[in-house]
Amino acid sequence: xxxxxxxxxxxxxxxxxxxxxxxxxxxxxxxxxxxxxxxxxxxxxxxxxxxxxxxxxxxxxxxxxxxxxxxxxxxxxxxxxxxxxxxxxxxxxxxxxxxxxxxxxxxxxxxxxxxxxxxxxxxxxxxxxxxxxxxxxxxxxxxxxxxxxxxxxxxxxxxxxxxxxxxxxxxxxxxxxxxxxxxxxxxxxxxxxxxxxxxxxxxxxxxxxxxxxxxxxxxxxxxxxxxxxxxxxxxxxxxxxxxxxxxxxxxxxxxxxxxxxxxxxxxxxxxxxxxxxxxxxxxxxxxxxxxxxxxxxxxxxxxxxxxxxxxxxxxxxxxxxxxxxxxxxxxxxxxxxxxxxxxxxxxxxxxxxxxxxxxxxxxxxxxxxxxxxxxxxxxxxxxxxxxxxxxxxxxxxxxxxxxxxxxxxxxxxxxxxxxxxxxxxxxxxxxxxxxxxx
Amino acid sequence: xxxxxxxxxxxxxxxxxxxxxxxxxxxxxxxxxxxxxxxxxxxxxxxxxxxxxxxxxxxxxxxxxxxxxxxxxxxxxxxxxxxxxxxxxxxxxxxxxxxxxxxxxxxxxxxxxxxxxxxxxxxxxxxxxxxxxxxxxxxxxxxxxxxxxxxxxxxxxxxxxxxxxxxxxxxxxxxxxxxxxxxxxxxxxxxxxxxxxxxxxxxxxxxxxxxxxxxxxxxxxxxxxxxxxxxxxxxxxxxxxxxxxxxxxxxxxxxxxxxxxxxxxxxxxxxxxxxxxxxxxxxxxxxxxxxxxxxxxxxxxxxxxxxxxxxxxxxxxxxxxxxxxxxxxxxxxxxxxxxxxxxxxxxxxxxxxxxxxxxxxxxxxxxxxxxxxxxxxxxxxxxxxxxxxxxxxxxxxxxxxxxxxxxxxxxxxxxxxxxxxxxxxxxxxxxxxxxxxxxxxxxxxxxxxxxxxxxxxxxxxxxxxxxxxxxxxxxxxxxxxxxxxxxxxxxxxxxxxxxxxxxxxxxxxxxxxxxxxxxxxxxxxxxxxxxxxxxxxxxxxxx
Numbered sequence: 001x002x003x004x005x006x007x008x009x010x011x012x013x014x015x016x017x018x019x020x021x022x023x024x025x026x027x028x029x030x031x032x033x034x035x036x037x038x039x040x041x042x043x044x045x046x047x048x049x050x051x052x053x054x055x056x057x058x059x060x061x062x063x064x065x066x067x068x069x070x071x072x073x074x075x076x077x078x079x080x081x082x083x084x085x086x087x088x089x090x091x092x093x094x095x096x097x098x099x100x101x102x103x104x105x106x107x108x109x110x111x112x113x114x115x116x117x118x119x120x121x122x123x124x125x126x127x128x129x130x131x132x133x134x135x136x137x138x139x140x141x142x143x144x145x146x147x148x149x150x151x152x153x154x155x156x157x158x159x160x161x162x163x164x165x166x167x168x169x170x171x172x173x174x175x176x177x178x179x180x181x182x183x184x185x186x187x188x189x190x191x192x193x194x195x196x197x198x199x200x201x202x203x204x205x206x207x208x209x210x211x212x213x214x215x216x217x218x219x220x221x222x223x224x225x226x227x228x229x230x231x232x233x234x235x236x237x238x239x240x241x242x243x244x245x246x247x248x249x250x251x252x253x254x255x256x257x258x259x260x261x262x263x264x265x266x267x268x269x270x271x272x273x274x275x276x277x278x279x280x281x282x283x284x285x286x287x288x289x290x291x292x293x294x295x296x297x298x299x300x301x302x303x304x305x306x307x308x309x310x311x312x313x314x315x316x317x318x319x320x321x322x323x324x325x326x327x328x329x330x331x332x333x334x335x336x337x338x339x340x341x342x343x344x345x346x347x348x349x350x351x352x353x354x355x356x357x358x359x360x361x362x363x364x365x366x367x368x369x370x371x372x373x374x375x376x377x378x379x380x381x382x383x384x385x386x387x388x389x390x391x392x393x394x395x396x397x398x399x400x401x402x403x404x405x406x407x408x409x410x411x412x413x414x415x416x417x418x419x420x421x422x423x424x425x426x427x428x429x430x431x432x433x434x435x436x437x438x
Numbered sequence: 439x440x441x442x443x444x445x446x447x448x449x450x451x452x453x454x455x456x457x458x459x460x461x462x463x464x465x466x467x468x469x470x471x472x473x474x475x476x477x478x479x480x481x482x483x484x485x486x487x488x489x490x491x492x493x494x495x496x497x498x499x500x501x502x503x504x505x506x507x508x509x510x511x512x513x514x515x516x517x518x519x520x521x522x523x524x525x526x527x528x529x530x531x532x533x534x535x536x537x538x539x540x541x542x543x544x545x546x547x548x549x550x551x552x553x554x555x556x557x558x559x560x561x562x563x564x565x566x567x568x569x570x571x572x573x574x575x576x577x578x579x580x581x582x583x584x585x586x587x588x589x590x591x592x593x594x595x596x597x598x599x600x601x602x603x604x605x606x607x608x609x610x611x612x613x614x615x616x617x618x619x620x621x622x623x624x625x626x627x628x629x630x631x632x633x634x635x636x637x638x639x640x641x642x643x644x645x646x647x648x649x650x651x652x653x654x655x656x657x658x659x660x661x662x663x664x665x666x667x668x669x670x671x672x673x674x675x676x677x678x679x680x681x682x683x684x685x686x687x688x689x690x691x692x693x694x695x696x697x698x699x700x701x702x703x704x705x706x707x708x709x710x711x712x713x714x715x716x717x718x719x720x721x722x723x724x725x726x727x728x729x730x731x732x733x734x735x736x737x738x739x740x741x742x743x744x745x746x747x748x749x750x751x752x753x754x755x756x757x758x759x760x761x762x763x764x765x766x767x768x769x770x771x772x773x774x775x776x777x778x779x780x781x782x783x784x785x786x787x788x789x790x791x792x793x794x795x796x797x798x799x800x801x802x803x804x805x806x807x808x809x810x811x812x813x814x815x816x817x818x819x820x821x822x823x824x825x826x827x828x829x830x831x832x833x834x835x836x837x838x839x840x841x842x843x844x845x846x847x848x849x850x851x852x853x854x855x856x857x858x859x860x861x862x863x864x865x866x867x868x869x870x871x872x873x874x875x876x877x878x879x880x881x882x883x884x885x886x887x888x889x890x891x892x893x894x895x896x897x898x899x900x901x902x903x904x905x906x907x908x909x910x911x912x913x914x915x916x917x918x919x920x921x922x923x924x925x926x927x928x929x930x931x932x933x934x935x936x937x938x939x940x941x942x943x944x945x946x947x948x949x950x951x952x953x954x955x956x957x958x959x960x961x962x963x964x965x966x967x968x969x970x971x972x973x974x975x976x977x978x979x980x981x
Contacts, residue, residue: 038953040758043570047561048540050848052527067521071544084522091599092520093607097513122564130568144760146953174953176761187761252620253658253665256981260663359764360889364900364920367665368979372898372920374891395889395896395922401981432975433922435896436767 002031002051003118006165009155016078017159020059022086024159026101028056028293029073032152033118037125040144042133047125059085063098066091099316101158102295112168112287114194118151120171125149132175132204139208141184145175149195156295166289171195175204176377177211178438184390185438186210187357187377189232191417193287210356210378217390219434220381226352227429228345228382231414231421233358235333237371237400238277238421240361242330244369245303247312251322256369256401257312264312271307271404278302279330286332286418298331307404337410337422345411345425347385352425354380354387358396369399374435393438394431403429474504476583476633476643483635485548486530489555491637495532495562497575498555499636499805502528502546503847506631508595510602511624515610517603527847530555534562536572538828542848576827576838578807580639586801588647589794590678594627597679605682609708613655616712623653623708626674626947628959632804640806648797648959649681650674650947651704657715666917668715668902671736671884672702674947674959676797690942692966693869694905694912695883697736699942700795714903714915721915724904726976730879731921731969732872737901738860739944739962740885745925746780746787747858747960749894750814751951752825756832762953764892767925768820770832778820781929786861787815789824791840796857797945797959798841804851807840814858818930826853845956852952857945859963863935869966872934879907880919880974885944887920898922900977918978928969936965 004012009029016027031053038046055070059082066088070081128147136143153167174189186207192198229237249255250264257265280300281288290298294316302310311327319326346354361373375393382388403426411423483500490498505525511518528551529542539562541554606623613621628648635641651672658665675681681702688701696710733741749766753759772778780787791798791809802808805827813821825833826842844851873881884902891897904916923931945961 036954037565039568040760041570041756044537044565044568045758046538046540046850046852047565048542048850049557049561050542052525052542052544052848065520067519069521069523069525071525071527088520088522088599093517093600093603095518096516097518122561126564126568129565133568142757142760144757146761148954174761178757178760178765182765253660253663254620254656258663258665260661262660359892362887362889364887364898364977365918365979366667368981370977370979372887372889374889374896376892393891393896395891395898397898397975397977399979399981402979433896433973435891436924437764437891437893437895 002033002053003151004031004153009153009165010163012073013155013157013163016082017157019079019082020159022059022061022089024060024101025082026058026156026158028154028156030054030152030154032150034148034150035120035122035125036146036148037129038146039129039133042136042143044129055081057081057085059089060100061089063094063096064089064092065095065098097317101160102162103160104162105164105291105295105297107164107290107297108282110282110287110290111284112193114169117149117169117171117193117195120149120195128200131201135201135205135208136177139212140180141177141208141211142180143175143177143204145173148172154289158295162295164291164295166291168288169193171198173198173200175207177207179211179215183438184211184215185377186214191415214378214390217392219392222394222431222433224428224430226349226408226425226427228342228349228352228354228423228425230342230356230423231416233355234424235416235419235421236358236361237403238333238335240363240369240371241400242333245312247314247324248318250312256367257309266309266312268309269307270309270401271304272407273307274407274410275304275307275404276336277304278334279332280334281331283334283420285415286334286420288331288418292328296326296328298328301327301330303330333419333421335413335421337413340411342411342423345409345423346382346387348409349382349385349425352382353391354382364397369401370397371399372397393435395433395435396430397432398430479633480635480641482546482548482551483633483641486528486551486555487635487637489552490530490532490559493556493559495534495559497533497637498530499634500528500530500551501804501844501847502633504631505846506595506629508627509624510606511622512606512610513622514614514620515607517606520599525846528554529844529847529850530558531850532558532562533573534559535566537562537566537569538573539565540850573828574831576830576836578638578827578838581642581806582639583641585643587645588676588799590647591680592678593647594649594679595629605704608705609653612705612709613712616709617657617716618655618712619658620656621653621708626650634802634804634806636806638806642802642806644801646800647678648674648676649678651682651702653708655708655711655715657712657719659719664719666715666718668711668718669884670704670707670711671697672704672707673944674797675795676799677795692734692883693873693881695903697734697883717915718917721917723978724916724919724974724976726974728971729974730876731972732869732876732879732881732907733967733969734883735942735964735966736884736944737882738964738967740888741899742858742860742962742964743946743960744888744890745894745897745928746814747855747962749925750823751853751855752823752829752832753853755823756829759951763951767893767895773820773823776819779818779930780815780820780926781818782932783818784863784935785815785818785929785932787858788861789814789839789856789858791856793857793943793961793963796943796961798857798961803840803842804844805842807838807842809840812839824853824856829853843958845958849956854951854958855949855960857961857963860935860967862938862941862965865937867934867936869936869940872936872966872968873907873912874910876907876968877909880916881905881907881912895924896922897925918976919974920977921972921974923972928972931970931972932967933970934968938965940965
């Protein structure tokens with residue numbers, strides 16, 4: 001039951017929609033089989049497998065709508081959940097911003113499913129943990145890691161004839177290596193749709209190297225530094241920017257993309273001209289669903305081109321109200337980069353700080369997108385093109401808008417959490433205090 | 439939940455639905471909202487426990503859970519979503535060959551639970567190959583068949599959708615009347631129906647309720663392009679609809695603003711929020727430097743949560759969370775020294791899973807341990823951690839603290855933060871009296887931006903409202919305020935705590951921990967607290 005083909009999903013949705021007695025009805029269903037293993041202190045701590053299905057029914061009566069969910073697909077459950085959504089729709093007040101369900105849509109195809117990933121066994125997971133713990137023990141490090149594999153599908157249909165189906169597999173891996181004396185720490189994370197691309201032992205060794213190299217960290221004064229952010233760190237500052245690409249908030253004057261006196265920064269140059277960002281659900285390196293939860297197609301969308309804001313996300317309601325085409329939020333983030341590695345960026349740096357990972361990032365001021373957070377798991381001082389020594393972690397207070405105006409150079413993009421992100425070297429990055437944390 | 443309650447929950451008059459369209463499942467509880475007879479749950483649980491034992495498990499527990507949520511959200515006066523969610527299934531956890539294994543399924547039948555038990559044992563055996571130390575469980579007596587329910591006056595699930603929608607509309611109108619251009623508001627309502635059984639001989643049926651009304655008001659000054667926000671000063675609570683009654687007993691007239699305690703007046707708070715956000719836009723930008731801070735309970739709960747609650751989770755201290763939430767500066771050697779000064783002498787932190795109205799209150803935790811209260815920091819000295827059955831032996835203690843939790847039937851239970859509260863001061867002291875003694879300070883109300891490192895040393899916190907104190911008096915509002923400090927330095931700089939009359943609970947509905955990540959809800963009690971000489975930064979920037 002937890003895996004369903006396109007034909008099976010279509011048949012189930014057709015049956016469920018037949019229960020609908022309101023003006024319109026839209027049903028999303030999904031299911032997955034997922035397994036994981038977690039280890040710490042060089043031994044397995046927890047592991048499990050689970051399977052679940054989700055049924056989400058939205059019933060609409062005029063401009064009223066109600067949503068009910070369940071996690072089973074029996075005929076009784078389908079009818080019961082449709083009825084519950086209808087009951088809620090009857091009770092809900094009218095929503096002046098209600099948009100009726102979409103008719104049939106065209107979607108691109110994305111290759112996000114890999115059979116081998118869907119066939120992972122408990123023994124495979126145990127071997128991933130063992131292969132990660134081996135290099136840790138060899139270098140007197142302590143491994144804490146997590147490996148999760150998911151094979152899932154999702155489908156939707158509505159009473160206007162829309163139907164969509166997508167399935168994907170994914171493995172997510174991360175490990176923190178700490179030296180036994182607690183003075184060094186390193187981290188790596190990888191995610192793939194295809195498990196064949198993943199080598200637990202090799203990537204775990206990178207984290208061990210970082211842990212060993214980050215020992216004997218020295219304190220340097222907080223202040224403004226040229227920084228090199230590895231993609232794992234950079235993505236954490238780009239994602240809040242992605243969330244802020246909301247046309248409505250910008251139009252309403254409550255966003256970093258609003259302009260004093262009214263209007264938005266759409267079409268304006270906000271960043272250094274090396275900055276170009278787009279999203280594309282069918283990119284072979286980072287494939288994801290070609291449709292959004294309300295059935296809108298996810299298309300390749302250019303958000304920033306040579307520093308100029310090219311698109312903002314418009315909900316269907318806001319698009320209609322303002323005379324724009326609807327634009328869905330980014331399905332992923334793909335940032336153009338250069339051709340060099342992190343090592344190449346270091347080689348061209350006279351004085352700076354290498355940041356391998358950031359942590360606990362929160363908005364401080366939405367007006368400027370000011371963020372705070374800390375460096376973690378390996379921070380290094382660079383002088384004359386070489387890493388001189390490890391340094392103690394910093395707290396930063398910085399806006400990605402300011403940082404993307406201070407771009408020195410970009411390296412080759414790599415996959416990070418479903419995105420393609422380059423390493424970056426940027427000037428005048430603000431570190432505001434020191435942290436004793438390792 | 440009784441069938442009768444569900445009819446009210448869905449808003450239909452009971453009489454209108456004598457014959458259900460799904461009458462066939464009315465008697466068959468699987469997946470419906472009808473209360474499941476305890477006898478049926480016991481039978482299923484025994485099936486799972488038996489299957490686990492027969493495959494070689496030396497310990498097993500089973501949790502049959504039904505999780506009901508209702509979410510209603512509004513934008514200005516427009517109700518934008520009404521959703522009821524339901525999740526029903528079973529999780530089985532076992533020890534086999536000295537190793538944990540866990541499996542879950544939404545197939546809540548005898549066959550389904552037996553299969554999950556067998557999978558859990560298979561996983562435990564696979565992992566035993568890479569396990570170095572066998573699991574050592576603290577002994578736990580069985581309680582037989584027992585029940586517990588959150589003490590509530592009125593279930594929020596029994597209140598009609600119309601009443602809830604009217605409330606959020608009134609909130610939207612109040613914000614507009616107060617001068618706000620925008621308000622997003624919402625009601626989060628949770629009911630966990632959990633049945634726990636274990637090979638220790640417990641069969642525990644619990645019905646848990648939580649409620650969280652909240653909003654965020656935005657005021658925009660179009661000409662300057664400046665905008666500011668003020669979030670609700672409500673607390674998420676382990677209460678029913680009575681929290682939203684707005685009873686006068688819940689209103690607290692603080693030194694500069696009104697705040698709320700046991701009961702909440704959402705409409706009034708929306709109007710006040712709009713007025714305060716308007717004032718915030720043109721408030722004076724703070725001068726960076728050292729300030730004495732006077733921190734309202736609606737603010738300091740989050741500092742407690744991050745810098746006391748998390749670092750004293752024993753699994754973090756031991757490294758089990760190193761790859762996600764992090765480790766802790768509060769290492770075992772500091773605890774063993776019996777002299778580690780976590781805070782000044784008057785600082786006492788107490789953990790509990792029992793405070794009425796709190797988010798953490800339950801009768802038994804998710805591994806069948808009866809809940810209680812215990813000290814974490816006494817007279818400023820670190821005295822204990824938070825630990826569960828498989829780790830408490832590391833502290834040389836032989837009983838779990840009773841703070842094990844899983845956020846769903848499909849999640850494996852593990853150590854989660856209980857309520858962690860700062861004891862009020864023993865000498866009589868009101869917030870007004872506290873402020874009268876401050877020469878140069880900032881009074882902070884409400885929680886804002888928050889960030890702390892992975893070992894819980896360095897933190898930075900914002901707030902909702904900031905008032906400048908000069909020579910014992912509040913002289914005006916400030917903006918762009920955030921403070922940075924270090925956990926030990928900060929709590930050792932506490933110079934005064936108001937008395938029990940000012941003690942209030944606040945908390946988090948969505949505390950995250952673990953991989954895969956799980957959420958939990960936790961309360962933190964405190965009275966207004968003074969902390970001296972804290973580093974304040976100015977967060978204003980130009981882009």
